[in-house]
Amino acid sequence: MTTHASTAAPHRQPVEGRGKAAGRVPGQTHDEASAAIAADETPLLTAHAVSKFYGPRIGCRDVSFELWPGEVLAVVGESGSGKTTLLNCISTRLMPTTGSVTYRLADGGSRELYRMSEAERRMLMRTEWGFVHQNPADGLRMTVSAGGNVGERLMATGARHYGNIRAAATDWLERVEIAEDRIDDQPRAFSGGMRQRLQIARNLVTGPRLIFMDEPTGGLDVSVQARLLDLLRGLVTDLGLAAIVVTHDLAVARLLSHRMMVMKDGHVIETGLTDRVLDDPREAYTQLLVSSILQA
Template sequence: MSDQPLLKVRNLSKFYGNRIGCSNVSFDLWPGEVLAIVGESGSGKTTLLNCLSTRLMPTTGSVDYHMRDGQYRELYHMGEAERRFLMRTDWGFVHQNPADGLRMTVSAGANVGERLMAVGDRHYGRIRQTASEWLERVEISTDRIDDQPRDFSGGMRQRLQIARNLVTGPRLVFMDEPTGGLDVSVQARLLDLVRGLVNDLGLSAIVVTHDLAVARLLSHRMMVMKDGHVIEHGLTDRVLDDPREPYTQLLVSSILQV
């Protein structure tokens, strides 16, 4: 593991007029680490994720990313083309609704293959072979390679979206409620799959979820947000087993009562 953080976030804030999206957030993310950002709806966790992934420009603050050449670059000082290239190659973004992260009218194989073409692969046979291997890896039968995602179940679409994101070997993956809207049994399989892939590939990930069970299963560290502020931050097991803030205690106890 590198002795340098992959991501350095300092005093990040996003305001919508007088309304706080997120306020004064600072943390480091290390290579191979999974950070969960948890909180109720409206807590600011999705705004924070969108700022970190440059989908939203923050009002103030900075995010420095450790590039493959060993240099840190401030994300918001990059040009649009540079950021887009980063998002196609070194990063992944898994949407809650897989239709937002897939092209629904092209084949499953083409969805995975497009990312490979974005990093310069032009050999059709090799692209198809790699796409086939990744479908297998995310538990989609390879005989579905020419089927379109609109013919897939919700769980299969989410697994396809994960394959599309991971095929280029990214170092950082953002996940926005990755199990939202899926049946409990489908969620469990998907979480097992994600946890295995993150470990195997040594990925760093930032996972936004309102589900503390998802946070416990996937993350090493956890930030709890309320009204746009991070109110508690620590190792996941410590936060869940010994929450210090009354709000976190309430979140944990409400899960236990379900």
């Protein structure tokens, strides 16, 4: 694996109990979890030399990496570093200027995402992928009930039995700590933290293999952030999800991710196992990010 900086993937080791068990388990360090990631030796997603330019301005440049099944990758950097541009390119929300992104489908076949039709990419987003926005209103229908928001995604995959859809919605609201008696309430009646949990339920109800998260705790109170992060960590581990998390908060990266990429001015300047990058940063910019957190 190559990037603008060195991006050697963690050594792949066969593990027992693949799939759900391949995620991080309680008491396991990031290094141990990274050695136990993935169901096989084939990456789930491969980005090669992805660049996005806005005229003369660089959004991101020559970014390459591999994401393995069950792995959580954090992309960190300050505002304007290019991390959100990269996320949007990888998730097909934005067309890159150059480069390619290859994804391994559930049937085992691999496809280059930007050679797929728009309809195929939309289906991928409804079934195998999820996207958690920083602002929950961007990922929810605010005038549709909580149950309807969750059920709508099930209906997009072919579910039609009202009782089954409502039962699945009820189950998922419970899993994200939203009371059953709020199922018919609209998201505009919810707090920010509840809206974010509802958005997570909406994304996970179809059992995606990969989820993208753009500053998932941004704008929330510290206590609400902690509760949401604990919920996310449990769900990602229990479901064996792969995830790409964009965040400026290194505490979020440490709690959720196995591996980290640090971006500055559109380039990846450092990458490695999360604990290694945070405990022993090698680049001056990464050292500055880490020290600023320690001094805060």
